[in-house]
Amino acid sequence: MKKKLGFLAAATLAAGLLAACGNDDTKETTSTGEKQTTAEEKIIQDQLGRDVTVPGEIDRIVVGGILPYFSTWYVATNSTKEIVGMHPNSYNAAENSMLAKISPDVLKASTKFVQNGEVNVEELMKVDPQVYFEIATDQKSIEKVEEAGIPTVGVKAIDAAAAEPLATFNSWLKLTSDIKGGDTTDRADKFIKEGTKVQKEIDAKLADVKEKDKPKVLFLFQHNDKSIVVGGANFFSEKWTKATGGIDVAGDSGAQGQKEVNMEQIYKWNPDIIYITNFTQTQPEDLLENKVSGQDWSDVAAVKEGKVYKVPLGIYRWFPPSGDAPLMLKFLAQHNHPDVFDYDMKEEIKTYYKNFYEFDVTDEEVESILHPSSDAAKY
Structure with a gap:
């Protein structure tokens, strides 16, 4: 039975409230x-x-x-x-x-x-x-x-x-x-400690991973048949990528923030892994099956290896800051280094939602988190 109970009050972060006190005239x-x-x-x-x-x-x-x-x-x-x-x-x-x-x-x-x-x-x-x-x-x-x-x-x-x-x-x-x-x-x-703990765990396991063994990662931020916008440096994509043992091909090449690029640039970067955010309706199969008119993704390494993933959506989209941030770290680490991390993301999600939201997530709901609908990106 699902149960909706209390969640994070942002309290450890509260400092110096300027609320007045006393009666109405004070x-x-x-x-x-x-x-x-x-x-x-x-x-x-x-x-x-x-x-x-x-x-x-x-x-x-x-x-x-x-x-x-x-x-x-x-x-x-x-x-x-x-x-x-x-x-x-x-x-x-x-x-x-x-x-x-x-x-x-x-x-x-x-x-x-x-x-x-x-x-x-x-x-x-x-x-x-x-x-x-x-x-x-x-x-x-x-x-x-x-x-x-x-x-x-x-x-x-x-x-x-x-x-x-x-x-x-x-x-x-x-x-x-x-x-x-x-x-x-x-x-x-509890939330802050969990995020810190997860990052430390990831850092420890990545300590011996050589630079040459890190995947080249690309975040497809917004996308359609007329425009390709990627995440670059000083954007969440860079932080997520580097925090989970990846190479930010867009940011490291000088792309800043949200950067519109063409397919020629994608070919030059030739990412090993592509993550698609929930700010675009594009799904992994659109690239894997080369469905996008005017764009040929078939020769990109990530597509050839089947390593194109939709970023999950739980309490909110996982790409920007959210209450599911510790799960995002695990999700990316698992895909970036499957030989290093053995997270069972379905169980991780169930445990996290139980511990932090006191909510029992069903198997079907877990699937909806990991494979969100394109409707979430519609305006």
Whole structure:
């Protein structure tokens, strides 16, 4: 029997909440020396370094272009009922995720406030958010929403640790804790310790692996018959690859972030392994069976060896930061060095979801995590 219980409160990461205390008329000066908060509000600092005044009690949030953040809210708070709006691309991931089964309130969120790829303030006001979360680089949307009088929090997709997924995820947990507050629990510690433990295990087993024995890895970030976008340096693909004993062929050749390339470049790199993210509808068989019009993948080493894999989707897509990050490390290590690692990913997933989400995953659900639908990438 499945059981939905508490998950990570991002507590070990909470430091210096600026919540006011006392009765309704009491005010407390914050560390700025100029701003003041009441019992009904507090001032937090977003990841743009700005002071943002938010309600002391929050039960209605909207998540814009910072696509993975809605799942972080769940990880930190054990709830999705506060999420009244999210980006359509986030919603497609949510629909096809385990989070929809663990916390089905997430599917009640509206997507109507995003129209033609932009925030429609009139539609946003209809869902009456107390706080709006936006990717830190989208200054236009941040200013538009702020002008409407909605507290807007900028969240960095890549943190100061140069796209290190665990560090980024931890920074999001801290931000959520600052905003939502609440008691601390051992769950956040448990998540962080698990990620650290898994990475140490992988490092120890890879210590004797020579550079010449490491596979050349390519992440296909977005793809269709007209465009090939790969993950390069200073992006999650580089960090995942190097953390699990691979050579980042795109990043090491100078490609930065998300880089559009042609088939001639793919042939030059000739990767041994290709991972396809859930930000594209392309599936492994599209390359393995050479189905893509105008592109011939048949001579690429990864295709010839059958080493093309779809990145899993569990609590959220595994490519960006998520609560399943320790599983992503094991998944990649297993494929990059099957002679070194003997993880049974089906059992690893079941154990992890039981320990961290207190949720019993069925065999069928495990398959859906490891082989996610293309629908998860639709806009």
